[in-house]
Amino acid sequence: MSGEIAKTFARAKARGEGALVAYAMAGDPDLPRSVDVFTALVEGGADIVEIGVAFSDPIADGPVIQGASERALKAGSTLKRVLDEVVPEVHKRCPETPLVIMTYVNVVMAMGEERFAKLARERGVSGAILPDLPPEESAGLRASFDAAGVDLVPLCAPTTPPARAQAIAKDARGFVYCVSVAGVTGMRAELPPDLSQRLDLVRKASPVPVVAGFGISTEEQARTLVAHADGVVVGSALVRAAHADGPGAAKALCASIKRGLKR
Amino acid sequence: MTTETPVGRFGRYGGRYVPETLVPALMELEEAYAKASADPSFGEEVTRVLKEFVGRPTTLTPARRLTESWGGAEVWLKREDLAHTGAHKINNTVGQVLLAKRMGKKRIIAETGAGQHGVATATACALFGLPCEVYMGALDVERQSLNVFRMRALGAVVRPVESGSRTLKDAMNEAMRTWVSQVSDTHYVIGSAAGPHPYPTIVRDFQAVIGKELRTQAQAAFGKLPDAIIACVGGGSNAIGVLHPFIGDKGVRLVGVEAGGHGLDSGQHGASLTLGTEGVLHGSRSLVLQDADGQIQEAHSISAGLDYPGVGPELAHLVKTGRMEVRTATDDEALAAFYEVARTEGILPALETSHAFARGRDLARELGRGKYLVINLSGRGDKDVATISARGVPPPVGVKA
Numbered sequence: 221m222s223g224e225i226a227k228t229f230a231r232a233k234a235r236g237e238g239a240l241v242a243y244a245m246a247g248d249p250d251l252p253r254s255v256d257v258f259t260a261l262v263e264g265g266a267d268i269v270e271i272g273v274a275f276s277d278p279i280a281d282g283p284v285i286q287g288a289s290e291r292a293l294k295a296g297s298t299l300k301r302v303l304d305e306v307v308p309e310v311h312k313r314c315p316e317t318p319l320v321i322m323t324y325v326n327v328v329m330a331m332g333e334e335r336f337a338k339l340a341r342e343r344g345v346s347g348a349i350l351p352d353l354p355p356e357e358s359a360g361l362r363a364s365f366d367a368a369g370v371d372l373v374p375l376c377a378p379t380t381p382p383a384r385a386q387a388i389a390k391d392a393r394g395f396v397y398c399v400s401v402a403g404v405t406g407m408r409a410e411l412p413p414d415l416s417q418r419l420d421l422v423r424k425a426s427p428v429p430v431v432a433g434f435g436i437s438t439e440e441q442a443r444t445l446v447a448h449a450d451g452v453v454v455g456s457a458l459v460r461a462a463h464a465d466g467p468g469a470a471k472a473l474c475a476s477i478k479r480g481l482k483r
Numbered sequence: 484m485t486t487e488t489p490v491g492r493f494g495r496y497g498g499r500y501v502p503e504t505l506v507p508a509l510m511e512l513e514e515a516y517a518k519a520s521a522d523p524s525f526g527e528e529v530t531r532v533l534k535e536f537v538g539r540p541t542t543l544t545p546a547r548r549l550t551e552s553w554g555g556a557e558v559w560l561k562r563e564d565l566a567h568t569g570a571h572k573i574n575n576t577v578g579q580v581l582l583a584k585r586m587g588k589k590r591i592i593a594e595t596g597a598g599q600h601g602v603a604t605a606t607a608c609a610l611f612g613l614p615c616e617v618y619m620g621a622l623d624v625e626r627q628s629l630n631v632f633r634m635r636a637l638g639a640v641v642r643p644v645e646s647g648s649r650t651l652k653d654a655m656n657e658a659m660r661t662w663v664s665q666v667s668d669t670h671y672v673i674g675s676a677a678g679p680h681p682y683p684t685i686v687r688d689f690q691a692v693i694g695k696e697l698r699t700q701a702q703a704a705f706g707k708l709p710d711a712i713i714a715c716v717g718g719g720s721n722a723i724g725v726l727h728p729f730i731g732d733k734g735v736r737l738v739g740v741e742a743g744g745h746g747l748d749s750g751q752h753g754a755s756l757t758l759g760t761e762g763v764l765h766g767s768r769s770l771v772l773q774d775a776d777g778q779i780q781e782a783h784s785i786s787a788g789l790d791y792p793g794v795g796p797e798l799a800h801l802v803k804t805g806r807m808e809v810r811t812a813t814d815d816e817a818l819a820a821f822y823e824v825a826r827t828e829g830i831l832p833a834l835e836t837s838h839a840f841a842r843g844r845d846l847a848r849e850l851g852r853g854k855y856l857v858i859n860l861s862g863r864g865d866k867d868v869a870t871i872s873a874r875g876v877p878p879p880v881g882v883k884a
Binding site: 324326327329351377381401404 | 498499507652660665667771779780
């Protein structure tokens with residue numbers, strides 16, 4: 221366990237808040253300027269920053285993050301460059317904020333699981349989320365991550381049966397990422413009515429914090445969810461704001477959602 | 484003999500690398516398929532539809548003039564082009580749509596490259612009364628307009644995919660994204676022997692009817708098993724279908740032919756077995772065309788069906804363990820083979836299949852006289868006439884134009 225993630229959730233809880241896990245795409249619009257976006261997320265109140273690393277075939281992502289992936293790849297983003305040029309700079313500017321890499325398993329496999337875990341840890345990464353790596357396929361990779369001190373955060377889906385969700389939660393590292401809607405990433409006007417019930421179930425089984433993600437973009441949604449989760453993940457809405465109106469817009473959106481997370 | 488391990492692995496390859504949302508659906512599919520396979524009435528129904536509707540068994544045709552012209556092994560053609568809808572793809576779609584009905588699914592989605600799988604899926608959906616949506620790369624929509632019309636005529640919706648290289652890979656991405664959001668009532672009919680477990684197994688099993696028929700037909704036609712079987716490989720469904728029943732027959736050489744595109748040195752090809760490296764694409768670990776950073780590269784082939792940067796995991800395993808040989812044929816070689824087969828045997832093969840003929844000639848000569856070579860004629864070329872005729876038509880044979 222990296223430890224930083226647990227401490228961060230504990231600090232937010234002590235302040236009477238849910239944690240905001242904020243996502244942006246490294247390399248969008250280019251590597252140096254994405255550092256400014258990540259910094260803005262933290263200035264806006266993000267407790268944990270998810271650093272997206274682009275993949276050519278992002279099957280779990282909707283149009284907003286697909287677009288960001290394409291821009292990042294065009295700008296020359298690679299996992300190696302993100303670890304060399306983005307992560308250290310964000311870590312320097314925001315030393316208290318745990319950084320979590322979010323990418324697809326092929327990108328990590330191409331670098332080598334052990335090499336990635338070691339390098340990521342050295343650069344200041346606390347965890348990783350790989351949305352196309354379900355528990356059945358993750359044993360070997362997770363052992364490497366554990367050895368290096370990088371938390372492999374598991375995902376639970378709306379389609380995950382209760383017993384499986386409990387098993388995933390019991391064995392989790394870092395936090396449990398509960399996918400709110402059956403679908404790809406992207407803003408939704410409405411979240412499923414059974415979401416709070418599913419969050420309660422996972423939370424009861426989980427030794428680590430539980431967050432809800434996918435589809436969340438407003439202060440109001442955050443306010444509803446904070447009763448059932450330790451935090452929320454916001455991605456597409458921040459990526460869109462940063463792309464359309466710059467880091468300041470992403471910062472403002474973080475601040476707004478953070479207001480919703482106050483209990 | 485099976486090359487499959489209990490967890491959906493073929494040696495190092497295979498597995499189930501998908502978002503958690505899909506895992507329960509894949510488990511449900513695995514269980515439903517196991518139950519259906521154990522139920523004789525399911526197999527009987529598939530067999531009945533393949534006979535009554537698809538026209539199976541397909542013929543094993545002696546290619547007498549090609550044999551004479553090539554001057555080597557005796558060449559025989561397994562005629563999947565004669566299956567209803569004009570390609571082997573229907574073998575799998577009939578099976579999967581029947582399975583989807585058994586599972587109580589209300590709608591069907593599919594991806595397609597050349598459009599043959601899309602047409603075959605739309606056909607099975609029309610036959611069994613299920614709504615059908617087909618995701619197709621926008622570039623493929625342009626170059627396979629005949630098949631786009633056929634799908635629409637059959638009542639399906641064709642959804643052009645504008646992302647990435649606008650080909651099969653991107654169509655598969657979009658189909659998977661759609662499936663994630665509609666997984667409870669929708670069955671995704673994958674057409675290649677690729678994708679997450681259990682798809683490579685299911686597609687192989689439904690396509691293995693080709694090789695099973697061939698065993699019987701070869702015995703009847705020339706009194707023994709073939710000395711070699713050759714098939715084109717994109718994702719690999721026709722290849723695994725014709726080759727799989729012969730894996731245990733050491734005397735039978737199994738040969739796949741990949742898209743050489745503009746040549747292996749050009750970087751524009753679809754040769755994932757030949758030049759790919761280990762990676763995860765579309766839910767399974769296999770050999771893929773990718774750069775050093777794990778980004779999937781765009782494939783190229785004149786034939787939309789071979790224009791794919793991945794390949795089924797079982798084929799990757801068969802190649803890496805040395806049981807299967809791989810060769811490549813370029814766009815130009817495939818085109819030349821198309822005309823050679825047309826004018827020598829009176830058959831217009833699909834451009835995909837033409838790759839198998841291009842290397843079939845070399846193989847027939849290597850084998851020599853007295854040996855038997857079977858070429859899997861995976862599909863007919865009608866869908867490709869626009870692509871081919873745009874490059875001009877060679878002069879007629881034996882008469883003045």
